[in-house]
Amino acid sequence: MTIAVDSYGPVTDNAQSIYELSLIEEIKDVDKEIEGQFGFKPDFEKAKHYLEANDGAGNTFKATAKPVLIGTAVVGATTMIFSLILVIQNVLGVEPEQILTLLNPFTIFGFIAGGCIIYWFTGASTQAVTTGAYRAVEYIKQNIRLDEEASQKASIEKSKEVVKICTQYAQQGMFNIFIAIFSFTIAFACLAAPRAGEDGNLAVSLFVSYLISIAVFGLFQAVFMANAGGCWDNAKKVVEVDLQEKGTPLHEATVVGDTVGDPFKDTSSVAMNPIIKFTTLFGLLAMEIAITEAFRGIAPSVGIVFLLVALYFVWRSFYGMRIPVKE
DSSP states (O other), X not given: OHHHHHHHHHHHHXXXXXXXXXXXXXXXXXXXXXXXXXXXXXXXXHXXXXXXXXXXXXXXXXXXXXXXXXXXXXXXXXXXXXXHXXXXXXXXXXXXXXXXXXXXXXXXXXXXXXXXXXXXXXXXXXXXXXXXXXXXXXXXXXXXOOSTTSXXXXXXXXXXXXXXXXXXXXXXXXXXXXXXXXXXXXXXXXXXSOOSSTTGGGGHHHHHHHHHHHHHHHHHHHHHHHHHXXXXXXXXXXXXXXXXXXXXXXXXXXHHHHHHHHHIIIIIHHHHHHHHHHHHHHHHHHHHHXXXXXXXXXXXXXXXXXXXXHHHHHHHHHGGGSOOOOO
């Protein structure tokens, strides 16, 4: 059911795009041809109205399906976190309630760090989408005629170049985010390794609370972005379909809002699913290595190295993705 609901949105969205690219209204005597072959007279204005209205329904469907998918990731993350707590209990011989407490500063730091990662990821993924879109627009302005005398038919070669630009920026953004998430997971796992001394096991709660924070903040942020993105997108549809005010300042404002809504509902919220799953699954493996006696001595040094790597790619995910200003 969830897959069917989530698939409905892209189908309606693509149906509208295919109709616009087909330029069927520009074909000479096409209405007579359709009437002769299929037995009805086409009403193109009503067809466009139905396609746009259906796209609004698709946006709502997508917004309701995505939180369900994120919820499955959180269920899996919960299982992994409990497994990690049992591993810590068996290897270190400590009771979880003794270290997983808000009186432990490592626990507080882990919660804050996990929330920071979620909100950084939201911004970094949106930045990758925005940069790719601006680069595509720049190419279109330089290479594709947009005046009234230009051909309405899309050029296949130039369309491929636009797709190539968007793909390249998507891959660059994915690379930055993956390396940062990977490095943060190893860094916090190693920094949470037990230390010598009576209270040396308190640091272990840092990574457990970090994983809990990733799951909790990720769930609520993903639900928020899916719903907010659907609202922004449907606000534009209301102006276009119900109010019939295309080309007005109101329509321009909703288009600006949609540039935020699309990466929210179609990128950041959906991608929260693998972020939560990867962090908890890989984090379980990393923590098992970090708490072994043979690795505890070098764990802090390894953690600092990976933390610096992660911070570099955090910087790169924003400043490295920007389009340079031409003099």
